[in-house]
Amino acid sequence: MPELNLTSAPAHLRHGSSIGQPLTRRDGVLKVKGQATYAADNHPPGMLFAVMAVSGIAHGRVTSLDVAAAKRHPGVVDVMTPDHKPQLAIDPEIKTNPFVFRMEVLQSNEVRYANQPIAVVIAETLEAATEGAVLLAPRYEELPALVGVDAGASFVPPVVGVGNPTENHRGDVEAGLASADKQIDAIYETPPQYHNAMEPHAIVAHWDGDGVQIDMPTQGLMLSLARVAELFGIAHDKIHIRSPFLGGGFGSKGLMAGPPVLGLMAAKLVGRPVKLVLRREQMYGPVGHRAPTRQRLRIGADGEGRLTALDHHARTVSSTFDDFYEPAADASHTLYAAPAIRTSHDAVRVNTGTPLFMRAPGEATGSIALESAIDEMAWACGMDPLAFRLKNYAEVEPITGKPFSSKALRACYDQGAARFGWAKRLLQPRQMRDDSGLLVGWGMGTATFPALMFQAQARAVIRRDGAGVMEIGAHDMGQGAWTALAQIAADAVGLDIDRVEFKAGTSDLPDAGIAGGSAHTATAGAAIHSAGAAVIAKLADLATNDERSPLFGAGNAGVIARDGRLIRRDDESRSESYAEILARAGVAEVEARGTGAPNPAAMEEYAMHAHGAVFAEVKVDPELGQIRVTRMVGAFAAGRIVNPHLVKSQLFGGMIWGMSFALHEEAITDRRSGRIMNANLGEYHIPVNADVPPLDVITVEEHDPHVNALGIKGVGEIGITGSAGAVANAVWHATGVRVRRFPIRIEELL
Ligand code: MOS
Structure with missing residues (x-):
């Protein structure tokens, strides 16, 4: 592991041993024993x-x-x-x-x-x-009741939260399409989906x-x-x-x-x-859902298989009384180097509870359409889907022209394809069968999600007994955020993780911002990291200014914090424990606060995104149309991996959401009454264990010096984005039938 990039820390902490460890969830035992109080x-x-x-x-x-x-x-x-x-x-x-x-x-x-x-x-x-x-x-x-994307006149909704403009463009799309040798003009539809957390709102x-x-x-x-x-x-x-x-x-x-x-x-x-x-x-109404979309993609490519234009319009719905919309077309901003890109949205008001952010909002819905359309264009150009994507690899962010803060997508393609065995794929659809006669299809999709930062604060304490306390009002939705954050806390204060009391989850603690946008570990982690650096700096002040200390005269930058000791950089044999420093100074504890926040200068200069490549195999019964996903490989580059075990779990979860998007999930609204007919977990289909194939996750090494002090990009949502398209494209490759309405149903393959 490399040294941490400590831009703000006066005392130079050496990279500790907690970050990067595959710890299991620290609250797992409580949950398994039923002792966790929800x-x-x-x-x-x-x-x-x-x-x-x-x-x-x-x-x-x-x-x-x-x-x-x-x-x-x-x-x-x-x-x-x-x-x-x-x-x-x-x-x-x-x-x-x-x-x-x-x-x-x-x-x-x-x-x-x-x-x-x-x-x-x-x-x-x-x-x-x-x-x-x-x-x-x-x-x-x-x-x-007003139901569906054709229920009435459309309007251009205002920006969601702090998101992108509703309409965005670069270059001349119509000229690009007119000059193209090959064109795809297709409409993709995605259904309403509901979050369906196991724990209801309470x-x-x-x-x-x-x-x-x-x-x-x-x-x-x-x-x-x-x-x-x-x-x-x-x-x-x-x-x-x-x-x-x-x-x-x-x-x-x-x-x-x-x-x-x-x-x-x-x-x-x-x-x-x-x-x-x-x-x-x-829960199917007043607490948000993912809005349905109807997306039109128009793509042009020249004779070499190079994109000439990409036009992505998303129609969605909002409620009759609020304006949230699903920013699906934004998925086309980042991935492919088209010289001309236009994205636009409109919405129709229907009698629904207001839609809301739902895991990978915009990117999940938009990328299944974009990745399907890219797959269609690769076929139209007679090219392998991976070769087509590499030909149109974006070296800078297409919509802005900015360089990426880091982008290891090529390595994701390489490593994922190698693990999957993609090179053996036959170009033509409906050519591969297994021993029992089932049609076999291989598909891929590119994953992307922005690397966001919100605002957070944390408070760090080193106590007289040498132990640490880290306070932050951080949230753990079950994914293990507190474990990852406690790992960051341990390194931030130079202590073993069991010597740091980690306090989170209540509103009297420093504000950790929202756990969303895949940004919580990065944002809360940056606050923790900065609070830790600040408290160690105070400790170092006490020692390096005291002539009785072996650290006297070393200066803040001349010591490192490790294993509960401050150690001279120039002579590691000279050190002092936190407890000794505080005892001699006669203080009960030292405390300091830290912040995590976006870096506007870096955001101005760079496009910041995590990336990935997902490969899926499906088998389809040629007589019954039954689809089984039989294996998936995902390779993801998301900056620093704080805990490889938890990160893999997040990515597994995302990949399952992706196959769910392609094949299972749909809230069905009765057009006459406007009521949702399957508002229960029996009939709202999600994959069960028997549906989920062996999943293989590769985390690709990526160092990002710009996103935040710890180089974390976040992994909460990206897994869904490439996976949905990969499964859909595998179904096409197995059957030769291109289904553009999701989830894909058996009857559409017959
Ligand atoms: Mo998420 S949709 O940012 O919880």
Whole structure:
């Protein structure tokens, strides 16, 4: 491993031994033993249960609720409705910042989508609250539901959060297409998908005077805290959120949604702690989803197989009351060196809960279309799909012309192809069979995801006993983030990982930013790294300025921190333990804070992305059309790998999401009613273990001095991006049938 690039640290820490170790999740034993306390496992004394009643129609209004019947039911304490609820301090429809989404918290009788909360029943038991919600027997005035990407007039949505412009271009696309020898003009469709975290959204809300205690899974503690503060008109320091464990988030727990706000309102209404947990079908509406898309790709190539133009338009949907859209066409900004690129989006308003970030938002939907179209063009040019991609390899980011901060994609192609045995692929489709007569297809896709940085802070302490403490309000959605961050913390303070107390997951700790955008390890890690460097610098000050210390006169830059000791660079035999330094100085502890943040100068100069190459084999029954994925190889370059074991797990997970995108997942909306017909894990298909083939992940070495101090690019989302296209392209190669509507179904192959 190379030395860390310590740009800001006055004391030069030598690269420690924790980063790079394949540790297992440090909280794994607690989880396996059932001792990990998730939000809904909390039962404060006097707690009541709240159950949402949700709309059975997608558009219209509620004309009556039988509140009296619900209240008569034994155990029911109160029923919260638009007419009977605590007042919020601000209108929940107001967007106070780009990361606020409009929510439904009983502000009116209007129904904007199916499964919208329309009342909350609060009772002594879950059973009574559930029965009370049934007894409400809502009646409606129903209007026709708007469904699908053709539901009405389209509009150009505003930018999502801090993302790219809705429309983007470089070069003359029409001229490029006109001059092309070969053209592809194809439409690809992707379905609505739902996050389906194993742990549903949940809250245990406990008002305590004018303050509130909240147990709630969240990917963004401080974003949630700020939203609670403004909605309830209370100071930040009156709110305490605990989110120690999440059973998955995938973007759906990134922003405060309506249901946990309803839990807070219910607790306020009855003056007792309240627990509100969503049922599975209630997660298909008020807590976000991935919007469907219809994407048109027009690609031109010259006689040599070189791209002349790439035009990617994505139509998607948003809700009738907010503007989030799936930025699918942005996937075409980065990968292929077309001299002319145009990306554009529009959206149609439908009766749906507002879509939201869902694992690899934009890139997942956009890349399955782009990688399919590239595969189609390779075939049109008579070229091997890998050779075609190499011919159009982007040496600089095509849409901006900026150099990449690092890009080991060529090595990903090489290593992935070698491991897979790609060289033996026959160019023509429907040529390969296995011994039992099944059609065999080999496909590939390129993976890409931006290397983002958000804002985070951390606090580091070295105690009198020589042990360390690292505090950061970081989130672990189950992927092992806390383990990776504790590894960074150990190296940052020069201690063994077991000598550092790692505190995370509550809102009273320094703000770690959002766990999203595949940026959490990089962002929180940078904060930890900088806090550690700062606390070691303070320790070094105490020693190097004290003539009784063997380190006297070495200067901050003249010592390194390792194994709980500061050591002279020029003479490693001269050292002193942290405990000795603090004891002689007569102080109980030293502490310091650090930040992780984007580097605007580096972002101005470089394009920053992780990359990968995924190769998939499928077998298709020629009579039945049944598709099985039989093996996948993914090679990914994502900068520094903090923990190879956890990184592989993330990439396995992403590859499974990718095959799921290609073959399984789809939320099916009834066009007449606007209701989702498979709002459950039985009928919303995701791959089970029997569907998942042997997966092989290669992490390709990549050093990036620009993305952040630790050179981390993030691995949370990239795995899905190349994998979906690889599986789709393998299905074409097996059958010769190009399916452009996902998920690919058996009937389309017959
Ligand atoms: Mo993600 S969609 O950034 O949790």
